[in-house]
Amino acid sequence: MRTFDYKRADDAHSAVNAHSGQAAAYLAGGTTLIDLVKLDVMQPERLVDINRLAYDAIETTAEGGLRIGAMVRNTALADDDRVRRDYTVLSEALLQGASRQLRNRATTAGNVMQRVRCSYFRDGVSPCNKRVPGSGCSAIEGHNREVFAVLGTSDHCIAAHPSDMCVAMAAIGATVHVTGPSGDRTVDFLDFHKLPGDTPHIEHELGEDELITQVSLDAPIDGSGSTYIKLRDRSSYQFALASCAAVVALDGDRITAARLALGGVGTKPWRAADAEAALVGQPATREAFKQAAATAMQGATPYKHNAFKIPLARKAIVRALTDAAARARGDTT
Structure with missing residues (x-):
């Protein structure tokens, strides 16, 4: 012991x-x-x-966003009226992310710091560069179906980032507030989680002895609708094979703004910026959404057991964009 x-x-x-x-x-x-x-x-x-730290509040910011304390439980965040109204994508991601028992305990900062579900990382004996730098990556030639990525991988690690909440926050836009021996600082949410590269054991931008105190969300986009689509082997609590957080704003049926982030397929919460840019100015049609999905998955690297994730992710993207656009139009049917 x-x-x-x-x-x-x-x-x-x-x-x-x-x-x-x-x-x-x-x-x-x-x-x-x-x-x-x-x-x-x-x-x-x-x-x-x-x-006991007093970071358990959800507060409106002067910019019109929300500041979420590090100790806010996932259940409280998902059920908050402001989150359900203005950040539907986040509430849906949290509700699909775990059982209620886990959501009642899990915290906002803990979810940001959630570690991978790779079986080789967790078994304590297999070669794993994330656990023992320089030992190798057993997943590349091993079983690499469920919780392994096709975007952002390297020769040193292919484990997918597991958090649903983080995918939604990546789509919304957020800032991580931290404190430490040198004082307070902020990190853009998209920069917080690191790609594995040749140092997969360095997972985030949190410095030595630093502590996350809050996460602030950008103000919601006027006239937008949002949703979170999670595809998995079973509908009960399970990690995503592929997921998509989408935010779409419309002027008539023309897209004026889009936010798109992916889970289950990336080694970090994956913001598809090129696909977002391609959507702006386009009509909100299935064809435009299919083009965006193809753009988002460009450069994906399939492995022996997870090549199916590429078409699966494309389908998740099309469905999420379709549903988000419908919500932006006020169509709730």
Whole structure:
């Protein structure tokens, strides 16, 4: 049995101090951390309990967006009236992301920091560059169907990012607020998660001993509709084979703005900027959506068991754009 120290923090300053200089991990909902500690994949020498930190509010910003505290539970965020009205894509992503029992515990910051579901990473013995840098990637030649990516992969890692919430936030536009020994700073959400490249063990932009305090969402786009489509092997709680977060704004039937992000197929929450640009000015038709889907999946690299994800993702994109455009028109049928 591995032993570890436990510290309970009452504020961000004491949390950062307790974490500093230790092989430590912050403990919030624990839905990922405790799992990986039990598997001996994560081996912290200290757990810093941050459940008493006062970052549990959802507030409207001066810019018209929302500021979400790091400790806001997924259930509270999904059920918030402002989120359901102005950020439907986020509420839907959260509700499809886990069982209610998990949503009741999982936090906003913990979801941002969620780690991959790759079986080779989690088994503790297989070569895995994310767990043991330089050891190799067993998934490339192994079983690579369900939770493995076709976008943003490298010769060192092909694990897909697992979060549904993060895909929605990537589409909306967001900023991650962090604090640490050097003070407070912000990171654009699209820059927070790193591509694996040749350093897949470096998963995010959070610095040593830094702590996420809040995530702020951009203001909703006027006249837009949004939705989250998640395709999986079963309809009950499971990670996405392919998912799509779409936001569409219309002037008549002409697209004036589009936001598109993908899950289940990327090594990070995948914003399809080229596809978005191609949609602006186009009529909101199935043909335009199919073209955008093809653009979004350009450059995808299939592996032995997950090549089906490329056409599957295209279908998710077309369906999500169709539904988001319908909502923008006020068609709720």
